[in-house]
Amino acid sequence: MKFINFAFVKFSVFLVLGILAAHFFPISTLSLNFLFALLVGVFGFWLWARKQLIQTVYFGIITYICFFTIGFFSYQIRLPQFQEKHYSHFITDETSELLQLKITQTLKADKFNFKYFANVNAKNGIPTNGKILLSISKDSLSKSFTADEILLVYASISEIPKPLNPYQFDYSAYIKSLGVYDQLRISEKEILETSLGNPTLKGTAQNLRAAIVEKLKKSKLKTDERAIIQALVLGEKRDIDKDLYNEYAAAGAVHILAVSGLHVGILFYILTLLFKPIARWKFAIYFQAISIVLLLWGFALLSGLSPSVTRAVTMFSFFAVAKLFNRETNSINTLFLSFLTLLIINPFWLFQVGFQLSYLAVFFIVWLQPLFYKIGYSKYWIVRKAWTIVAVTLSAQIGVLPLSLYYFHQFPGLFLLTNIVVLPCLTILMFGGIIIVVLAAFNYLPDWLANSYNLLIEWLNGFIHWVAVQDEFLFKNIHFSTLKVLGVYLLIIALALFLKKMNYHRFVISLLAISILITIFIYDEFKTSGNQLVVFQKSKLTLLGYKNGKKLIVFKNDSSKNIFETYPLKSFREAANITTYSEEKLPQVFQYNNKNILILDSLGIYPKRNDIHTLLLTNSPKINLNRLIDSLKPKQIVADGSNYFTYVKRWEQSCKLKKLPFSYTAKQGAFSIE
Structure with a gap:
């Protein structure tokens, strides 16, 4: 091909x-x-x-x-600076404004806030546009809001904070890929008025999905089982227990919890079977094409028209129509036609992980599956069907593996076993789930059907749990850089082309790809082999990390254990290629790169010396900073997240008067001592 x-x-x-x-x-x-x-x-x-x-x-x-x-x-x-009526052109920093907001999407709430995406319709009566992240305090709110509701609030819009620690997930960059640049954090007292706005298609779809979820909650479906059916059919993952979600990820089956091309493909297969009896009609092929595409979009509407569902249905609508008109030979062209169309509609989707993984998976399935299928072809029907699942799973896994390692830094070694068991069940789960959702929507879900589905999901969750606890097959904390991603994809494409048609030129290209990948691995080893001393930002805790090549020594001021697998050290370990880790008690004075560093804690006791380069203030020491500066004459002062903000503000003023560099990790982020 x-x-x-x-x-x-x-x-x-x-x-x-x-x-x-x-x-x-x-x-x-x-x-x-x-x-x-x-x-x-x-x-x-x-x-x-x-x-x-x-x-x-x-x-x-x-x-x-x-x-x-x-x-x-x-x-x-689509950038704010090129949109004449974007709200950012009319707001004043840190100043409360009269804002009219229209809720466009309900997000997963955190422990303290309800969260929404909202459009800024007006500012002080001036028509505007642009999306923001809206957070409303749970304690102050008697009820949550729904899509298409309009709120009149008096508050100030602020920036979404950037990460404060090295290699931490950048939520502000992620939210920008969704077209959201700022946030609004309010309580109920700042909401002056509410009303119902003009209904939109997307808002109606989300409210329909929310209504179905409420009806499912009243059925005999158990909590975990209901959460799974909501994810499979409605694209709603907010109610999935965190531990259960992590088990699916560890087992290599997390893809079934997000409506994607796989789910839409299964639905297409089911619909094709249902329309098969009319295949001999004169205009059956056109009726099939129109009906199936309309039903696919009906499924998308039922799923709330979330971005992942919309992408999958759009992609598969192109692909499905081509299949119906017997254009299998042009399947990759059809796939890229949908890819092209979606990016013209919304170029920001290119930077979303779900978009990247879904298209890579489908592309490699279309491209490599015929090759794998040919290798394992058998004259026995049951063997062919089993090998088809293996071929599809291998093709998809090869396609998404480099990017998955880059984003998630883990690899489920039992992914093949998981998918051989789960994929055949997924068709039954999808078909049964759609029936349950439709019956629940009309308040006619029989208890026996709900209980039967409970048993099926319980069995699936039990199998997933068994796979997930096989820790020796889950490879975690894998360092994978951008260059490694590019190098591995180059090698995969070169080897695939060589296996499809073996000749001298493709063999040379494959060897060249291997050489490039080896060079990248050597370069990455060299790049991550340097030394670094970092004062991490963590509220109420002092964390000082010394990286020496692949070794990391963490100095801390408390006796807590297992912090290496938690924020902020976990992401630092993965990105910095750390293999050896140890913990030590925080010293008072130590030397790094011939520079003396003094750590001053709550006792406020310090040695009388004048060779201190960096002064690190921790746990809010009660000191006269002006006198201390005159005594020690430090070159710079750093305050970490364990200090009271009022103390830090006073210290900052003192350093400003003394014209001494001052850094506060809770504001400027983690501080790297050179």
């Missing part, structure tokens, strides 16, 4: 390059206007060139430039 000859693959590549260029190298408004004029000119030239009888190489170059420019322009115009 020479997929590189497919037009939509090439167009998609240049569209992605344009989006990446806009993401990493944004331009000014003037430059964007020039780019738009260039896009119009290029598109006009393309329209003229395509009418010529003989096409030249310049026609192809212009076409690729056109898609690159579309990607760049499509991403750039």
